[in-house]
Amino acid sequence: MQQLVIVSFGKDNQYDFKVNGAAAAVDDARKWFDHEFTALECDVATPTGKILAVDRILSVAKYAGEGRFRDRGTWAEQFARYTAAILGRDLIRVDVEHYSIGY
Numbered sequence: 001m002q003q004l005v006i007v008s009f010g011k012d013n014q015y016d017f018k019v020n021g022a023a024a025a026v027d028d029a030r031k032w033f034d035h036e037f038t039a040l041e042c043d044v045a046t047p048t049g050k051i052l053a054v055d056r057i058l059s060v061a062k063y064a065g066e067g068r069f070r071d072r073g074t075w076a077e078q079f080a081r082y083t084a085a086i087l088g089r090d091l092i093r094v095d096v097e098h099y100s101i102g103y
Contacts, residue, residue: 017080
């Protein structure tokens, strides 16, 4: 199965990542996002105090910055692979500018 993860920082700043083959384990993906969320010192204000998986994905993308995605390095590939694993959709759009995820 092939999945497409699009990370957008605005209309003209969009980065597409094709995730091929076997998906990463969801537990591994959650651990990676937990680690990155802490390492990047992300801050999310939620009314319930609970941070959902989509909040972690969006915050990690935001705090990591567009440069990591523009370079298309290992980190960006891991982000896409683990996002695909957690959300389990064929097409995922991570819209950092509007802080939303679409399918």
